[in-house]
Amino acid sequence: MVIFLFITLNGYICHVNKKKQIAVITGDIVNSSVLNEDQKKVIQNKIEGIKNEGILLKPRFYRGDSFQLAAKPIVALKLALKFRLEVKRWQERNDVRISIGIGEVSSWNEDVLLSNGPAFERSGKNLDGLKKKDLNIIIVSGSRELDRELETYCYMADLLVQDLTSVQANVIFYKLDGTPQGKIGEILHISQPAVSKTLKAANWKAIEKFIKRYAQIIEKNYGISA
Incomplete structure (x- = not known):
C-alpha cells in the first residue's frame, strides 16, 4: 500500500510518497567550540538563507551547532556544497561537516526534527562517523556498491573544498548555479579572466565532474525527478 503524507511548506501543499526516496542532510559546524555565539549565529543565518526549489523541509538547528533538512536527492549534493561554500567564502578557516542520507520516509512532519525513517537514520548516524574518517562530506544510500563509489568521490571532492580560499569559494558558490x-x-567586481583563473x-x-556523476547515479537509481 502506498501512503501519501501531506504537509504545508511556505504556503504550499506538498505530498511525500512514503515509498519515494528523499535526501536528508544533517550537518554540524566544524570546530564550533572556538566560535563565539555571534559567529555561530552568522553561520546559522547563512545556512538558513540558502534557497533551492528542491528543499522539502527547511533547515532546523539543534544542539546549537547542528542542523538538518530534507530535499530531493537530485539537489542534495549541490545544497551540501553550497552550505560549505557559503561558510568558507565568509571565513575560509571555517567549514561545515555534512552527511547526506538517501532513503524512504516513515514519519513526515513539517518540522524536520520530528520526521523519521531510513533516510533520516542514515544521515544522522553517518554524521557521527565522519570525524573518524577525517572527512567532511559523505553520501549514504543503503546500497553498498553505490556507497563505495560515492565515498571515493566524496574523499576527492572534500580535499578540494577544504583547501579553497574564500575567493575561490565565492566564485564556485555562484558557478554551482550555472x-x-x-x-x-x-557580481564580485573582478574581470572575467580573473574568474576563469580562479x-x-x-x-x-x-x-563539476563529481556533481555530474552524482546526478547520473541519482537519475539511474531513483529517477530523473528524484
Missing part, C-alpha cells in the same frame, strides 16, 4: 563567468565577475586554481572541473 552563473556565467562574466556575470560572476560583475576556477582553474580551485579545480572546478574536478568538482
